[in-house]
């Protein structure tokens with residue numbers, strides 16, 4: 001193996017320990033950081049994710065409540081519940097698990113969350129804050145990717161970063177965060193012509209498409225940093241990313257594994273955002 005591994009599990013553990021320390025300090029001031037998680041419907045993956053988020057929180061010393069509602073909950077009832085949580089000073093973070101049932105307008109639901117409690121960083125106010133460099137909440141997955149780059153002491157100034165994927169949750173905010181650190185950023189997507197010509201120029205590649213083998217060894221400049229956001233299953237049903245790990249690790253300088261890379265970092269950054277929301281509220 002040529003590339004060095006960026007261990008998301010180890011870094012997430014370190015971050016959780018820091019969050020636990022700051023949480024204790026805040027509790028000593030009489031403030032208990034608290035996250036409200038809302039799950040509508042019975043999607044099995046969402047049930048697992050929300051349970052993880054709640055358990056991560058409580059294990060780190062934060063309070064978490066998981067509210068589950070039937071799939072036929074009227075949208076107005078969900079909006080009412082969000083408004084009540086917005087008004088509740090004991091709740092610092094609100095997370096509505098996506099996807100929502102089809103009869104709900106996800107944008108409308110997300111925009112109902114008070115920006116000061118938008119620990120997912122999905123609200124337009126959070127997106128606008130990131131765009132303009134103001135204080136807000138960064139979406140947890142690209143935020144976690146930035147922490148991974150920071151952990152290896154990587155200086156992004158003047159480097160060429162190529163982001164593959166343009167979702168609102170990962171690709172677009174990822175590009176803005178890299179830009180904020182003075183990288184030259186290219187965003188690639190399904191309509192990009194000659195992806196390989198662009199990735200071969202990249203010092204940093206973030207793959208966030210949701211498709212196996214989007215990035216193969218022949219597409220990577222020797223020594224490049226490769227961050228794999230993908231979460232897919234291979235033919236044997238094993239978890240794998242967007243990157244052909246076996247091939248790319250022979251060329252890259254640094255690489256994140258799947259599992260054990262970006263995934264645990266996403267979960268850790270939710271704790272960071274929730275604590276941050278509580279600290280801001282406490283003044």
Ligand code: GUN
Nearest residue numbers: 095096097098099120140
């Ligand atoms: N569904 C899949 N990932 C996420 C996430 O990070 N936040 C929310 N709210 N829903 C999701």
